[in-house]
Amino acid sequence: MKRRTTSIIFSNLHRRFHQFPLTTAANFSTTPRPFPDHSPRNPSVTDTDLIRHVTTTIKRRRLEPLRRVLKPYESRFKPSHLIWVLINIKNDYKLVLNFFNWAKSRSEEEQQLHPTLESLCIVVHIAVASNDVETAKRLVFEFWAKPRLDVLKSFELFTERLVYTYKDWGSHPLVFDVYFQVLVETGFVLEAEKLFHKLLGYGVVVSVDSCNLFLCKLSRNFEGIKVAVKVFEEFPELGVCWNTVSYNIVLHCLCRLGKVKEAHNLLVQMEHRGDFPDVVSYGVVVSGYCRNGELDKVLKLVGELKRKGLKPNEYIYNNIIVLLCESGEVVEAERVLREMRKCGVFPDNVVYTTLISGFCKSGDFKATCKLFDEMKHKKIVPDFVMYTSVIHGICKSGKMVEARELFSEMCMKGLEPDEVTYTALIDGYCKVGEMKGAFAVHNQMVQKGLIPNVVTYTALVDGLCKNGEIDVANELLDEMSRKGLQPNVCMYNTIVNGLCKIGNIAQAVKIMEEMDLAGFYPNTITYTTLIDAYCKMGEMAKAHELLRIMLDKGLQPTIVTFNVLMNGFCMSGMLEEGERLIKWMFENSIMPNATTFNSLMKQYCIRNNMRATTEIYKVMHARGVMPDSNTYNILIKGHCKARNMKEAWFLHKQMVEKGFNVTTTTYNALIRGFYKRKKFVEARKLFEEMRTHGLVAEKDIYDIFIDVNYEEGNWEITLELCDEAIEKCLVNET
Template identity: 85%
Template sequence: MKRTTSINIITYLQRHRFNQYHHLPLTAAHFSTTPRPFPDYSPKTPSISDSDIIRHVTTTIKRRRSEPLTRVLKPYQSRFKSNHLIWVLINIKNDYKLVLNFFNWAQKPFITLESLCIVVHLAVSSNDIETAKQLVFEFWTTPRFDVSKSFDLFTEKLIYTYKDWDSHPLVFDLYFQVLVETGFVSQAEKLFHKLLSYGVVVSVDSCNLFLSRLSCNFHGLKTAVKVFDEFPELGVCWNTVSYNIVLHCLCQLGKVKEAHNLLVQMEQRGNFPDVVSYGVVVSGYCGIGELDKVLKLVEELKRKGLKPNEYIYNNIIGLLCKSGEVVEAERVLREMSKCGVFPDNVVYTTLISGFCKAGNFPAAFKLFDEMRYKKIVPDFVTYTSVIHGICKSGKMVEARELFSEMLVKGMEPDEVTYTALIDGYCKAGEMKEAFSLHNQMVQKGRIPNVVTYTTLVDGLCKNGEVDVANELLHEMSGKGLQPNVYTYNTVVNGLCKIGNIEQAVKLMEEMDMAGFYPDTVTYTTLMDAYCKMGEMAKAHELLRFMLDKGLQPTIVTFNVLMNGFCLSGMLEDGERLIKWMLEKGITPNATTFNSLMKQYCIRNNMRATTEIYKGMRARGVMPDSNTYNILIKGHCKARNMKEAWFLYKEMVEQGFSVTATSYNALIRGFFKRKKPVEARKLFEKMRTHGLVAEKAIYDIFIDVNYEEGNWEITLELCDEAIEKCLVKET
């Protein structure tokens, strides 16, 4: 599912009308040679009999102009020839309406290339540009065997008939445009150079159309830049639209810095960049993730009195979301609205998707509601993003309701939508619903892909149904879908979860034979299984084998080993692992240190725990919520309440969530240290956050309130304890 968050620059340029034409006579300053004159037009001289027909036809159509020509010219039709058409046109060329009627009557086989060009000239001289262009367009959209020969003939006739038919240089501009629009780009360039020899320079707007057409495909981008560099020497004066097209070409070629330099040079060359110019370069920098450059460009365009448009805002929001800075992206959305630029469903969808990826589902749902409140219609991509987010948060009832709403609105879910919902059901363990949706997907003509099958396999494995998962793999292969390394890793993980490591190893061997070589994730999964079984020697052996294969272990691999050492009581080996990682330039993360600190806390060795914590901070590794919770419980157990209280306050300031076990430990610790006020404050905070205290903690505060005569609170706590502790235990 792909979505763009920006308006295509080519679309913008196509909306501009290329309708300003000019004729620049060339002088010695432009070229080294004098322009050649247009040839004189000299049609054949009619015979006496031809002259007679011409006179009669001319007189008849002039006198009886109000009558249909098919009737009045019927007596002459059998004797009429193609040359007669041109000779009559000479007689009536000053009566354009009559010219058109007569030309339409003539049709084939009387119309020749010469007569067609004559009428084109007459249409241009009568300012009927639409008809002139249509006539040329019809010629070039007719299938032809030899394009090169047709081009030479048409060009020759248009030039030959130009001089004596009261035409205008605009006719060549028009011809050039038709060639570009019909895809005969090389013929258009050939025409451009041919016209130069007659002193005619194609208008800048037509040249812009030429540049625009070239930039529609990757191969033409370099040609467009080359044309932009060369054409000024041939008399073309580029304008802002021209620069915008070439800025786009450079960005598409990955030459964003060159595009930026050209943007700077625009003013020096007498062309002032507009908001589109800045938008193109902003889009280029967004494409390569240069946020600082983007923000500087936006400030620059504001200083010049320009306002960022939807295109610019969309690109910035897209980049911020891609960089994970979703909160900042939402701030840009708010700024956008204040500036009178109203976001569309694409912008909202980008933000919603960004918040979902960041795990901030409430913010995503809020934006979705805001979208509907503002009457911005969500499309199937928006719905898919929100459904994906709801599934991630485990709210499958709401996800299914939204899916149904999508169907009611006539939106057709695609494979991605179905897979998101199937994944949600799999993670919730509702495999019956997942397969029901899979069947519905097939009935609707949506073909499940590898991701869909991998999701189902993962769900089955997590439910312990590894045999069924294997059957599904065979079904998948039977449908011509090749399982990938992620599919195999899912089954390996499932086998390890149920303790069937032998089968997991066998599947790894099958992967190798099938050409889907086990990756770091595969080895790490198996190592984790060995570590949890206490078989550290086998885990080590796997690590060596993995390194021999040239696979680089990740921080997760090392954390798995660390957890294994700690579970096996091999704390010294754990410390040596950290030392080895640092020597190899691998920075441990908070999880690496947490495993070690947790075991020292269990052993009540707070001195060693504190040393590890200090070493962690000294190396610039910031603690996570798990770090704080481990340390708080450890210090409370060791009765270091001052240290535990300090860590609690620091944790809250950092925005981390305190767990129920940490609250319980702190409350117990303060009671043991005879500090009931602090304990009571923590108990109330704990209840405010919806966390459940241990039954022993409830007993303490029930007794305290009873002794103080707080009957109402005592009864409230009794009810709460029964509901949250005793009922749940049963």
């Protein structure tokens, strides 16, 4: 039989639920139709005699194999005899089952005795009435698992026989649940829906568990999800009392449809309807909000869950950790991990992989290794994905010795690295300028039978370009082309960037022209790279022209593009043009960031124009642009140079309170400024703070405090500072 496709089934069912009104509860509950009496035709005298002998024989010799016991009667036994014998033995369930299995085996072996559909339904009823639901379900499943030319006719026949035999052979409504569930599980959802409505006429409503199975089956397909929501809304009118499991299924459906707000509203309604949401209910809605990136709503929902005495499960915690990592909030994600453990929910490999990948992306090598070691300590075995993520993170930090050690550990554990792992190592070596190591890994990769991809070649070309080895990079491009790999925009941008870094702008422009001819059109990154090169060479007119071409081609500049231009203006002493650029950005609804303002403020500080610097800082604040650590360092050094120590001290305190790191040069500027103004207490405090943070002061700063401590008679500290100055200043200089 050629089965209907799932999409056709669900679309038909969806159409049915929208076109025809459903039967109301009143129609089936007040005047239910009675089940018919089972009235098989009476046997003839000859048949009666045979049936009596068969019945007597199987009862008397029940411990013997029926195949042997019924051998004398096989040739005369007909399918119609089966029901009459069942009437005589229906109270002996074990004998009923053995006798029916004998009839089935004869049918399969000799194709002589086919149990009728009516007898099958009778045995199903007896099995349910005998609390053997598993056998009943198996029998119904065997019938519906066979290919059928006419599904509708088979459904009508089976349903009619099951209803016809119900009253006299079991009268247990669970039999209809069994039939309904089999229809759903075998994919006959249209027939299951028809059965549901047919049973309403007899005053029978299938159980909520069966209806939940129906919802689950529907929800596996996008069209079916819509039907599932419709069923959920309309079935209560027909007598179905949904439970928490039902709500959870529909909450999941709504979230998959992108209707997270509706799912949240349904979660709130659950309690009003008498069904209390469980941790799964909350988890489904939390997952929906996480997919939408709505962190505030997620945290609010988790808080509500806890107030109701429920504990977030691993699924909820994992979703929150994923969302925080995607938002760059890896430190907060780690805090959630700690909370997770305190609540007795133990993170698995997936949770650790998510968090470690987050720290890798943020470049926090220390946190990455700490979590990786913690994971192994807790006997959670890292898999291939975990090792690759950590290796990639360590390579980004430039710790190639550690990355290589971890790579070896991975191989020793029987985990085979793939192209991604090898490429991460190659990229790491290229980033630190160790091209020999990069090519050694590349050769090892090829020997293993792995084929380098475009990303691998891009890493190698980037490393070569940064080393100024443009000719070798071009040879690598030729090799790549011979292998049938086409360079992409990213690779071209890498070459353009490498050429610009060595000052070969003419060649970079030529490469950009080749990109156009090859169909890999230069993008915003390409133009920004060249604009940056022109700005650094002081050729602002060419930078301007390139920006105009970029805009004419419909490419949108990014904040990086504008920051490159700003830096160019400032380096060329064109500060007024820089200020006009910021004004133009605001007029065109382009928000500058801290870097944009920093370039301008730095140049005004160099010119000792702190009034202009302060004005720019005020504009920055007024426009809602948050200062970064570089902003504070620039301002502090500028005020120190202008001897505005009160303002410098205030900014220093503000900077520390916000968690920004004070640089060595800023500490040096503050200490010199306070010392010159005879503010020795503040100068000494900053010097000690600097040493605590492991920062090395300049030699003249050490000289100041060596002299001060010597004059005060602090011989021990004086000697300590002398040793420190020799070790960190003089030795390092040599």
